[in-house]
Amino acid sequence: MRTTFWTAVALLGAFLVETALGRLLPTPGRLLDPFLLVVVYCAIVGGETHGMLAGAAAGWVQDAHFGGRILGIGAIAKLVVGFGVGYFAGRLLLGGTGVRALVILLASTADALLVQWLASVFDIEVTLPGPLALAARAAANAVVGGLFFALLERRARSITP
Amino acid sequence: MAFAVADRRRWPLLVGLILVHLAVISHQVDGGGGVSLLQGLVLRALLPFQLAIKGTVSGASELRRSLARLRGAYDENLRLAEEVRRLELLVQERSRQSQDAAGLRELLDLKPVLPLETVAADVLSREGVPFYRTLSIDKGTEDGVALDAAVLSPRGVLGRVIWSGPRSARVQTLLDRDSGAGVLIERTRTTGVVSGQVALSDAGSPDLVMKYVLEQADVVAGDLVVTSGLDRIYPKGLVVGRVRSVGKGAGLFKDIRVEPSAQFDSLEHVLVVLGRASEDAAGASAR
Numbered sequence: 001m002r003t004t005f006w007t008a009v010a011l012l013g014a015f016l017v018e019t020a021l022g023r024l025l026p027t028p029g030r031l032l033d034p035f036l037l038v039v040v041y042c043a044i045v046g047g048e049t050h051g052m053l054a055g056a057a058a059g060w061v062q063d064a065h066f067g068g069r070i071l072g073i074g075a076i077a078k079l080v081v082g083f084g085v086g087y088f089a090g091r092l093l094l095g096g097t098g099v100r101a102l103v104i105l106l107a108s109t110a111d112a113l114l115v116q117w118l119a120s121v122f123d124i125e126v127t128l129p130g131p132l133a134l135a136a137r138a139a140a141n142a143v144v145g146g147l148f149f150a151l152l153e154r155r156a157r158s159i160t161p
Numbered sequence: 162m163a164f165a166v167a168d169r170r171r172w173p174l175l176v177g178l179i180l181v182h183l184a185v186i187s188h189q190v191d192g193g194g195g196v197s198l199l200q201g202l203v204l205r206a207l208l209p210f211q212l213a214i215k216g217t218v219s220g221a222s223e224l225r226r227s228l229a230r231l232r233g234a235y236d237e238n239l240r241l242a243e244e245v246r247r248l249e250l251l252v253q254e255r256s257r258q259s260q261d262a263a264g265l266r267e268l269l270d271l272k273p274v275l276p277l278e279t280v281a282a283d284v285l286s287r288e289g290v291p292f293y294r295t296l297s298i299d300k301g302t303e304d305g306v307a308l309d310a311a312v313l314s315p316r317g318v319l320g321r322v323i324w325s326g327p328r329s330a331r332v333q334t335l336l337d338r339d340s341g342a343g344v345l346i347e348r349t350r351t352t353g354v355v356s357g358q359v360a361l362s363d364a365g366s367p368d369l370v371m372k373y374v375l376e377q378a379d380v381v382a383g384d385l386v387v388t389s390g391l392d393r394i395y396p397k398g399l400v401v402g403r404v405r406s407v408g409k410g411a412g413l414f415k416d417i418r419v420e421p422s423a424q425f426d427s428l429e430h431v432l433v434v435l436g437r438a439s440e441d442a443a444g445a446s447a448r
Contacts, residue, residue, distance in 0.1 A: 015207060016214045022286040023218040027426065030291045048171055056178060064203035065211075065297065065331075066289025068339055069323050070189045074290060076182040083175050115292055122186055125339035126292040127357060137291065 003046060007054050010038045015061055030129065030137060033108065035062050037145040039082045040107050041152070044094055048086030055082025070124050077114035081107050101146030108138035204326050211285050211329075212299065277396060279313070279432040280304050285329065287428065294337035294357060294425070300433060301328045309394050311434040317400040317422030318342065318388060319431055330433075335401070336367055336425055343392035344371065344401050347385040351378045355386065355401060355419055367425065368405055371417035378415065380407050386419050396434060 014034035025031065035058040043051025059075030067074055085107055088094070094103055112134045119126040129137070230237070280300055287296035300306050302325050310322045312332045320334035321342075333340050338357040345352045355369040374380060384404040390397030402421040410416035 012207075012210065016210060018289045019211050019214045019286045020218050022289065023215060023222070027288050027291075030288070033290070049174065052175055052178065056182070061203055061207070062290060065207065065286065066293070066295065068293035068295060068333065068337065070186060072182050072186040072189070076179060076186070079175075079178055079182065083171075112291075115290075118186075119292070125337075127294060127336075127338045129291045133291065 014038045043082045043085035044089045048083045051082030051086030052079050055079040073118045081111045097146045097150045101142040104145040105138045105142040108141040278435045294334045301326045303327045305435045311395045313432045314423045343389040345389040349379045369419040374415045
């Protein structure tokens with residue numbers, strides 16, 4: 001119950017960050033994906049089930065508020081990404097800021113590719129950002145996420161007796 | 162761990178969730194999408210938070226702007242006074258022209274081409290993901306905003322409403338690859354359809370593509386592009402943009418790029434057309 005609550009709070013935070021960025025920047029979605037950071041963090045900390053449920057929830061909120069006419073494409077992509085990250089987090093040691101930033105980079109790329117692939121499968125017209133734009137977005141996610149995860153971890157250590 | 166599920170159950174859960182999502186997506190694709198119950202619930206639940214963050218950020222931005230404005234207030238005041246004098250003269254001239262036009266319309270027994278009733282709306286959020294060109298506004302069905310209502314800016318057409326809740330709505334801009342608007346070249350009355358580009362990179366131009374214009378058609382760079390009203394969404398005669406380039410396309414059609422008049426990147430307020438565009442189009446056709 002506590003995990004669900006904090007996941008919901010984190011998703012709400014991501015939503016507010018994305019909305020606030022939209023007021024300050026013309027194209028926030030092309031720069032950063034705070035929902036993905038929440039999904040990756042949940043997956044690393046809570047495992048594949050937590051990751052995929054957080055991914056599905058994040059994807060639906062993102063689709064409903066920022067998506068196109070067809071909903072669920074982003075949700076399914078984040079669901080798979082959440083599961084994938086959680087799966088590997090349970091089997092590999094994903095500690096350290098650099099490694100986690102790399103995980104976010106890969107997750108961000110996988111998420112974008114999944115959305116594009118699913119859109120083509122369902123014959124849904126989506127704008128296809130160029131490889132450079134996707135790489136830049138993944139890198140921005142990795143940097144921001146890596147630093148944010150490090151801050152969270154430091155705070156968690158300071159609280160834990 | 163709160164989500165501890167036995168190893169053997171995780172994969173079936175993943176597969177089950179994926180199947181449910183695929184079914185939901187398939188249902189929307191078949192049914193046209195845009196008005197799902199789940200979307201409505203999510204949007205309604207999060208609207209208060211979105212309004213709160215909009216108010217906070219707008220307030221902070223306004224404060225920052227106010228402080229900046231104070232610095233050059235005197236010079237700005239002088240410049241504005243001069244501008245007001247110039248505009249007053251312009252208004253008088255426009256007023257005279259408008260009276261002349263009204264007289265001519267009466268003479269020709271024509272009604273005004275675009276008797277549009279609109280409602281002003283604030284932009285709540287825009288473009289949260291890179292795959293769609295949509296934005297949210299703070300007006301919904303309670304304000305008369307209907308599905309497929311045309312959305313305008315002072316400079317030109319922005320897009321149409323693809324979802325409308327009680328107090329908010331989502332707008333698909335013309336930049337979206339899935340969008341489409343019936344247009345015509347004002348000079349030659351050549352018709353076509355504009356939509357977002359096939360592949361937009363971040364560094365690419367935000368031009369629109371005008372499709373289905375035959376090779377023989379007379380279109381040159383600089384031509385004004387306005388809505389044709391034939392799509393029954395956008396009222397006839399609204400400015401969409403200007404032709405930036407004309408090239409040879411694949412097959413029978415020209416490759417025409419249109420520079421949109423609306424400034425999509427700096428939107429804060431929009432106008433939503435109330436009522437049906439089809440009535441205008443039908444009226445225009447009848448005339």
